[in-house]
Structures are given as C-alpha cells and as structure tokens.
Amino acid sequence: MRRLRMGLIGGGAGAFIGPVHRIAAELDREIELVAGAFSSDPARSRQAGDIYRIDPKRAYPDVATMLATEAGRDDGIDFVTIASPNHHHFTASRMALRAGVAVMCDKPATATLAEAKELAAIIARSRRPYGLTYTYSGYPLVREARARVAAGALGIVRKVLVEYPQGWLAGAAEGKQALWRTDPAQAGEGGAIADIGVHAFHLAEFVTGLRVTQLLADLAAVVPGRVLDDDCQVLLRFNNGARGVLLASQIMVGERNGLRLRVYGDKAGLDWSQEQPNILTWRHGDGRTEIIQAADAGLGPDARWATRTPGGHPEGYLEAFANLYRDFARQLRGEEGSLLPGIDDGLRGMAFIHLAVTASRAGAGWVEFEV
Template identity: 80%
Template structure:
C-alpha cells in the first residue's frame, strides 16, 4: 500500500500550524507531504519547502500553480491540506475541489457562515472527501468519553461545562499568529470565539452526541483597540433539555491551553483536561471516583485504535492530530471507521460563531441555534 501524497496551502515561514500538520500527517507513514504553496510569494514558499525537505520544484508560488503543475505529473498529490488563515479557506477549498482534489482543512471551515453554506454546496457537488482538523477529537480518551456516554455510563446528560482559557493575548499581542487572528479581514466574524471557542463547541457536541439548540452569548473585546472578541461566555441549551456553559478567553493571564470538558448526567459524570490528556476522571452515582488512563486494558475500540503506546507512555497533541490524518487516509481509501469531522460539523461550527457574535452585539438574549 503506497503512501498518500499530500499538498499543503499555507504553513510557511513563521507559521505554527504548518509544521504540526506535516509531523502529524507523516507520523504513521501513511501520508507524505510532497508539494505546497506555503507562502505569499514564491521565495517564501521555497524557503518553507526547503525546511520541509520536499523537491524544490514542488514548492509553488500559489495554489493555482500547484494544482496546474501537479495535474501533469505521474505522481500527483492525492489531497490537499489548507493551513492558511480563515479568509483563504473557501477560495482554496473551491479551487481544490474544482480540480478533483479532496480537502482537509484547518478549522473553522470558512471566515463567515455565508461562506460555509457556499462551501457545503461545493462539497456536495464535488462528491469528494472533505475534513476538518478539530484536533481534540483525536485524543484517545476523548473518544473513550464519547463511547462511554453513548453506552449510557452517565445516564441522561443534564449539564455540560466546557472551557478553553488562554492568556497569550492578554497584552497587545505580537507576531504573525496574533496579527491575523486580530484582523477581521483575515480571521472573519469572530476572534477568540472562532479561534478556540469553536473547538470547545465541537468537543461538547462530539463527546456528548447532543446538539445545541439555543444559546445566549456575551462576547467582548477586552483589550482596547481590538475589533474582534478576545473574551467569551456562552450559555447553551441542548436538544435533550440539558444546560451548558462554554467559556473561551485569550486574556486570562497565566492560562496556557486549558481546554477542559465536564459532562454531568443522572447516573455519573466525566472530566477531561487537554493539559492532562491521558487521564479521564469518572464520577459514579454511588460516590466512587474512577481514573481511566491512556493505554488501560479496559478501553473501548475507538480509544484503543487511537493509541500508539502502552500505558504510562504519554501521548498528546501531535498523536491526536495524527489520528485525524490516519482517519482521513482511511476515508480516502474508502475504508470504514473514520471519525474526522466533515462539512456538517463545519457548518455547525460556523453557525455557532456567527450566532454568538451577532447575538452578543445585539444584546439579543437567548437565540435559536439555526444552521
């Protein structure tokens, strides 16, 4: 079985996520990064291509050149990863799908909800695989939590609390990563709500199997001069009647990447933290507290399939990211079992961002969740 050939848009010099994509894609040796339009100029793209150690002739000046040149090769790319700022997501996906190339994209799917609807139509018309890298859905114990809730471990879900505190934008912010995230022209409708809040939203729905039906949002740009939110609180209502709370903030000094999910039911509860990802805490109605650890013999099929090392050997962010790539490779080969989020999750994520932003600005109170 040959390795799948991957192209990439974005991820050039100074980018955080580009090298992460490359490492994750190649971890299981099922995929190889072979081409890319990595930067805004040919010079920057070739500099990134050199760092990624690809053939210099396959580092292109833009996506159009990449697609045209790869189409003439005997060994063209099998899919493309979009690792550029949000405003590039729709144009890049449109061009790739029109060229018959499957797409794996950074979240959120697009910069606006209207663009997400346009993308959904393109994906449907193309009939090609499309995935989103909601990284945290790749963690083994996140998949274990999902399986245990589906099996009824916590009973009927009553309360969902998901929080994602960071502190790196508590000041003015500096560097390429802050620059585009604070620019509405490149980030889109939301700031922190689109950067990390949508991760928290997806995690809550992915693990519980529930869907948000209403929300009440309070978003703010706390640091003076910002045009996009950097601090967010959202109350949620789910389709089974459960209540939820979502916090996403990038101005909480001292916080690093504190994504945490707690789910409370009438028979039990569970607690997972991204900064301690190899432990899942279960609370039982009889008063017992159980610690489930990565690599445990009692893990379910989904968690075992997402694990690479024996218990006591920590796995983390890169491995979780790699699980999404391994799942996407499976999807491209027509094999079952992929848990990679798709365009439906992309639409829901963009609806969450749009509704939270617009409802907060209008002080609208509770609004229905409509995609």
C-alpha cells in the same frame, strides 16, 4: 500500499500550525508531504519548500499553479491540507475540490457562515473527501468518553461545562500568529470565539452526541483598541433539555491551553482536560471516583485504535492530530470507521461563531441555533 501524497497550502516561515500538520500527517508513514504553496510570496514559498525538504520544483508560487501542475504528474498529490489564515479557507477549498482534489482543512471551515454554506454545496457536488482538524476529537480518551456517553454510562445528560482559557493575547498583539487572529480581514467574524471557542463547542457536541438548540452569548473585546472578541461566555441549551456553559478567553493571564470538558448525567459525571490528556475522571453516582488512563486494558475499540503506546507512555497533541490524518487516510482509501469531523461539523461551527457574535452585539438574549 503506497503512501498518500499531500500538498500543503500555507504553513510558511513563522507559521505554527503548518509544521504540526506535516508531523501529524507523516507520523504513521501513510502520508507524505510532497508539494506546497506555502506563502502568497513566491520567494517565501520556495524558502518553505527548502525547510520542508521537498523537491524545489514542487514549492509553488500559488495554489492554482500547484493544482494545475500536480494534476499533470503521474505522482501528483492525492489531497491538500489548508493551514492558512481563515480568510483563505473557502477559496482554497473551492479551488481544490473543483480540481477533483480532496481537502483537509484547519478549523474553522471558512471565515463566514455564508461561505460555509456555499462550501457544503461544492463538497456535495465534488464527492471528494473533506475533513476538518478539530484536533481534540483525536485524543484516545476523548473518543473513550464519547463511546461511554453513547452507551448510556452517564445516564441522561443534564449539564455540560466546557472551558478554553488562554492568556497569550492579554496584551497588545505581537507577531504573525497574534496579528492575523486579531484582524477581521483575516480571521473572519470572530476572534477568540472562532479561534478556540469553536474547538470547545465541537468538543461538547462530539463527546455528548447532543446538539445545541439555543444560545445566549456575551462576547467582549477587552484589550483596548481590539476589534474582535478576546473574551467569551456562552450559555447553551441542548436538544435533550440539558443546559451548558461555554467559556473561551485569550486574556486570562497565566493560562496556557486549558481546554477542559465536564459532563454530568443522572448516573455519573466525566472530566477531561487537554493539559492532562491521558486521564479521564469518571465520577459515579454511588460516590466512587474512577480514574481511566490512556492505554488501559478496558478501553473500547475507538480509543484502542487511537492509542499507539503502552500505558504509562504519555500521548498528546501531535498523536491526536495524527489520528485525524489516519482517519482521513481511511476515507481516501474508501475504508470505514473514521471519526474525522467534516463539513457538517464545519457548518455547525460557523453557525456557532456567527450566532454568538451577532447575538452578543445586538444584546439579543436567547437565540435559536440555526444552520
């Protein structure tokens, strides 16, 4: 079985997520990065090609040139990964899909909800695989939590708490990563709500299997002079009647990457934290507390498939990211069993961002969640 060939869009010098995609994609030796349009500056794209150690002829000056040239090669790319700022996601996805090339894209799917709706139609017509890197859905114990909730181990879900505190944007935005995330022309409609809030939103729906039906949002740009939100609180109502609270903030000084999910049913509650991802705490209604660890013998098939090392050997962010690429490889080969988020998740994520931003600005109170 040959390795699948990947082209990378974005991820040039100074990028955080581009190298992460490359490491994750190649971890299981199913995929190989062979080409890229790494920057809108041709010189910087060539420089990135040297860093990634690909054939210099396959470090392209732009996406269109890469797609056209790779289509004429016997060993051309099988898919592209889009790791550029949000405002590039729609255009790059559309170009690739119209060229018959599958797409793996960073979240959020697009910069606006209108773009996401148009993209969904393009994907339907193309019939090509499309995946979104909601990274935290790749963790083994997140998949274990999802399976247990689906099997009824929590009982009827009543309460969902999901929080994502960071502190790295508590001051003036400095550096490439901060500057584009605080620029509406590049980030899109939302700031923290689009950067990390949408991760929290997806995690809550992914694990519980529920769907948000209403929300009440309070978003603020706390740092003076900032246009996009950097501090967010959102109340949620789910389709089974459960209530939820979502917090996403990038101005909480001292916080690092504190994504945490707690879900409470009428039989039990669960607690998972991204900074301690190899432990899932299960609180039973009779007072017992069960500590479930990565690679435990009792894990279900989804979690076991996503686990690479024996118990006591921590797995984390890169391995979770790599699990999404393993899922994508399954899809590209026509195999079943993938839990990779796709355009439906992308549409719901963009609807969440759009509704939270617009409702908060208007002081609208509770609004219906509509895609």
